[in-house]
Amino acid sequence: MPPGQTQQIPSRPRHARWVRISHWIIATGVVTLAVTGFVILMAHPRLYWGAAGNDLMPALLELPISRNHHHGGWERSIPFSTAAGSAVSAVRTYDILNENSWGRSLHFLAAWFLVVTGIVYVAAGICSGHIRRHLLPRAGEFTPRLLWQDLVGHLRLDNPLATGGRPSTGAAPYGLIQKSTYLGVVFLALPMMIITGMAMSPAITAAFPFLAGMFGGSQSARTVHFFVFAVLVLFVLVHVLMVILSGFKRQIRAMTLGN
Amino acid sequence: MKTEKIVASRRTLITGLASAGGLLLAGCSKELPPTYGNILRMGDLLTYQSQRLLLPSNSLAKEYARRDISSIPAIGNTNPADSHQQTYNAARGATYEHLRAGGFADWRLSIEGRVARPGTYSLTDLQRFPSRTQITKHTCEEGWSAIAEWTGVQLRRVLEAAGMLPSARFVNFYAFDDTADGIDMHDALHPQTILAYGMNGRELPVPHGAPVRLRVETQLGYKSVKFLQRIVVTNEFDDLGKLGPLQNGWSWYVGI
Structure with a gap:
């Protein structure tokens, strides 16, 4: 492309107002959920598989993220029966770090904002054609060659705007990997967080037992909740990195003021 | 084991919907947990009202087989007579010590408030009712x-x-330590909400709330008040002051 023609890229559409508003509500919600979720995890940084799991049972994974990790002092374990392998009980003798009083309530408050805004976003996205036009890969776009090109471009940290947009996408400003990632976050990761979150609720699982059952129990759902959280943190870090690399000021202005 | 047939009759459904609608309209009356103008408590209230509105009533929490019984930590207050415990109350702690020494034969559970026949129940009185094991x-x-x-x-x-009088809406539980908590009538009348005196085929051990604790299976563990001393039925919401969860920064409804 000859110099000067980069000015032609204004075919790049502006972010619609509802996209900008929902983006920032959801972004605030995700960050709040991540921070409070970490606070909640610090109270019991052990993960399990199955219905039940606690300090007197083996963990699938222990995370060294708070002093509770050492799961401190316990009085002597007392078995409930004389049978071999009987369940035991023991009295905890140490004060754990526990900020769940505000942590949990803030987590669920943020979840309300995320769920309500998410539903509005998906509904508006479908009705307006935003998801179909900007996020769904086009016919013929999903080929190994184009995927490879896009991947190489990302690894070279090519600025898509400096190179005149990705060849395959025409007017659509998003690359193939970018589209797939956004779709994965909107339609897989965030719904998975909501489902695994509800699978930990005693009232919701009483009404809908399959929510916990399909993960093999509430503790399994909690473990999946943690790993999807890790994936989302990775997404946010890469997303912010890409925003910085492609012009932080301009991108932030586009997502707030819309120009 | 006694199995309970749950009949979600049309009448309970209509009553449920009507009361849920009432809850939404109630605003700042004393029929709901207070928010104190605190946004976290507003979120808790939204969760409470949404669950009451959207979840079918009287769903039973999953019941497991005997082989699923797991080890269980005892946390929070594990002995009301122990002055080192965070929620220790000297007077009630001394009473508890005395009752425990006597094998809880002199223990009485007082039932007060919006009931036609307030009175006290011994452990034997409670055991005379049909039992439920879950x-x-x-x-x-x-x-x-x-x-x-x-x-x-x-x-x-x-x-x-x-x-219990028809106007009653909440049931509040006072323990032998410095704690109390309450539930609404929806959870109080739930078939799995029991006053438990036995655990894993034995008497309820002291660290788990002897002689009698509450079990609320549709909420988090801290609602299942241990070391019960007194039950007070009320028409209006009572945050239970410093004994209750709210003034200590915790959500009152924890079905989530």
């Missing part, structure tokens, strides 16, 4: 859970025996 999961707000078998009397039977 193997359920205890979910702690900290993040862990444990499965145990609980035996006791359905709270609903005791409230009916005491002549």
Whole structure:
């Protein structure tokens, strides 16, 4: 492309107002959920598989993220029966770090904002054609060659705007990997967080037992909740990195003021 | 084991919908937990009202097989007579020590408030009611859970025996330590809400709330008040002051 023609890229559409508003509500919600979720995890940084799991049972994974990790002092374990392998009980003798009083309530408050805004976003996205036009890969776009090109471009940290947009996408400003990632976050990761979150609720699982059952129990759902959280943190870090690399000021202005 | 047939009659459904609608309209009356203008408590209230509105009423929490019973930590106050415990109360602690020495033979559970026949119940009185045994999961707000078998009397039977008045909306539980908590009538009348005197086929051990504790299977563990001393039925919401969860920064409703 000859110099000067980069000015032609204004075919790049502006972010619609509802996209900008929902983006920032959801972004605030995700960050709040991540921070409070970490606070909640610090109270019991052990993960399990199955219905039940606690300090007197083996963990699938222990995370060294708070002093509770050492799961401190316990009085002597007392078995409930004389049978071999009987369940035991023991009295905890140490004060754990526990900020769940505000942590949990803030987590669920943020979840309300995320769920309500998410539903509005998906509904508006479908009705307006935003998801179909900007996020769904086009016919013929999903080929190994184009995927490879896009991947190489990302690894070279090519600025898509400096190179005149990705060849395959025409007017659509998003690359193939970018589209797939956004779709994965909107339609897989965030719904998975909501489902695994509800699978930990005693009232919701009483009404809908399959929510916990399909993960093999509430503790399994909690473990999946943690790993999807890790994936989302990775997404946010890469997303912010890409925003910085492609012009932080301009991108932030586009997502707030819309120009 | 006694199995309970749950009949979600049309009448309960209509009553439920009507009261849920009432809750939404109630605003700042004393029929709801207060928010104190605190946004976190507003979120808790939204969760409470949404669950009451959207979840079918009287769904039973999953009950497990005996082989699923797991080890279970004892946390929070594990002995009201121990002055080193955070929620120790000297007077009630001394009473508890005395009652425990006597094998809880002199223990009485007082039922007061909006009931036609306030009175006290001994352990034997409670055991004379039909019993219910359930193997359920205890979910702690900290993040862990444990499965145990609980035996006791359905709270609903005791409230009916005491002549609960139709205007009653909340049931509040006072313990032998410095704690108290309450539930609404929806959870109080739930078939799995029991006053448990047995655990895993034995008497309820002291660290788990002897002689009698509450079991609320549709909420988090801290609602299942241990070391019961007194039950007070009320028409209006009571935050229970410094004894209750709200003034200590905790959510009152924890079905989530």
